[in-house]
Amino acid sequence: MPVMGGKCSTGPVGSPPRDKTNLPTFVRIVTTRNKWRGQPPHKANALMEAMAMGNRIQGEVCLLQDSPFRILRAAESGNVDLFGRLYKADPGRLNLKDNRGRTATHQAAERNKTQILRFVFAHGGDINVQDKSGNTPLHVAVEHEALDSIGYLIQLGANTSILNDKKMSALHLATEMNKLAALNEMAKYKDSFNTQLGGDHGRTALHLAAIHDHDECARILVRE
Numbered sequence: 446m447p448v449m450g451g452k453c454s455t456g457p458v459g460s461p462p463r464d465k466t467n468l469p470t471f472v473r474i475v476t477t478r479n480k481w482r483g484q485p486p487h488k489a490n491a492l493m494e495a496m497a498m499g500n501r502i503q504g505e506v507c508l509l510q511d512s513p514f515r516i517l518r519a520a521e522s523g524n525v526d527l528f529g530r531l532y533k534a535d536p537g538r539l540n541l542k543d544n545r546g547r548t549a550t551h552q553a554a555e556r557n558k559t560q561i562l563r564f565v566f567a568h569g570g571d572i573n574v575q576d577k578s579g580n581t582p583l584h585v586a587v588e589h590e591a592l593d594s595i596g597y598l599i600q601l602g603a604n605t606s607i608l609n610d611k612k613m614s615a616l617h618l619a620t621e622m623n624k625l626a627a628l629n630e631m632a633k634y635k636d637s638f639n640t641q642l643g644g645d646h647g648r649t650a651l652h653l654a655a656i657h658d659h660d661e662c663a664r665i666l667v668r669e
Contacts, residue, residue: 513538520549523558532568539570546577547585554582554594562594566601579609587615587627595627599634612645620650620662628665640666 516538519528528549531538542548550572553561562582566572573581583603586594595615599605608614616638619627631638641649648656654663 513541514543516541516549517543517547517552520552520558520561521556523553523556523561525560525564528561528564532564536568539565539568540574542576546575548574548576548582550574550582551576551580551585554586554598555589555591557586557591557593559593559597562597562601572598572601573604573607575607575609579607579611581607581609581615583607583615584609584613584618587619587624587631588622590624590627592626592630595630596633599631599637605631605638606642608644614642614644614650616640616642616650617644617648617653620653620659620666621657623657623659623662625661625665628662632665632668 513535516528516531519531538549540548548570549561550565550570551574553559553565562572564570573583575581576585580588581603583595583598583605584607585591586598605616606614609618613621616628616631618624619631640651643649644653651663651666654660654666
């Protein structure tokens with residue numbers, strides 16, 4: 446039996462070396478692991494973790510680029526040009542909801558991206574759309590004290606009397622959470638709010654201010 450020498454070949458005799466960059470990920474990882482045998486464990490582990498992280502990040506980026514949810518990220522960033530292109534490619538994306546039921550309008554409201562809100566309104570989008578918790582973009586803007594969004598949504602005619610699943614309007618929410626900046630912003634548009642609107646157990650925002658000892662909220666609510 447002839448003695449075999451030299452390196453083993455993974456392909457037919459005379460075939461060119463395989464391009465390892467085109468190998469499946471798990472094959473490249475095994476190959477790299479073999480190369481690092483004999484090295485200190487912390488070095489080998491660090492390399493393997495870095496490779497795994499790189500593959501995961503690359504996969505997430507590809508998924509995001511191909512995903513219809515990309516319009517939500519564009520709304521968050523306030524990139525109107527990208528948002529417009531994504532809308533033009535599929536106008537239905539304007540009503541697309543994430544796993545919380547939030548649309549591009551919610552995302553823009555949270556981040557004070559009023560140019561996106563303007564685009565949504567101009568193209569017939571619903572500025573009163575509710576997420577899975579019943580929150581409108583105005584509720585979300587109040588929660589995050591996105592003051593530009595609060596003022597702009599009210600100017601666009603947002604319905605300030607919508608109650609979420611906890612029977613709270615945006616005014617109730619601002620009062621219970623003691624969001625003074627948001628409440629002061631809403632006070633500029635007092636005629637757009639019904640301060641006598643009842644929520645859970647018929648309680649008004651002023652009732653909530655008293656229950657939670659939010660004295661400054663109460664002062665804002667009764668201010669002329």
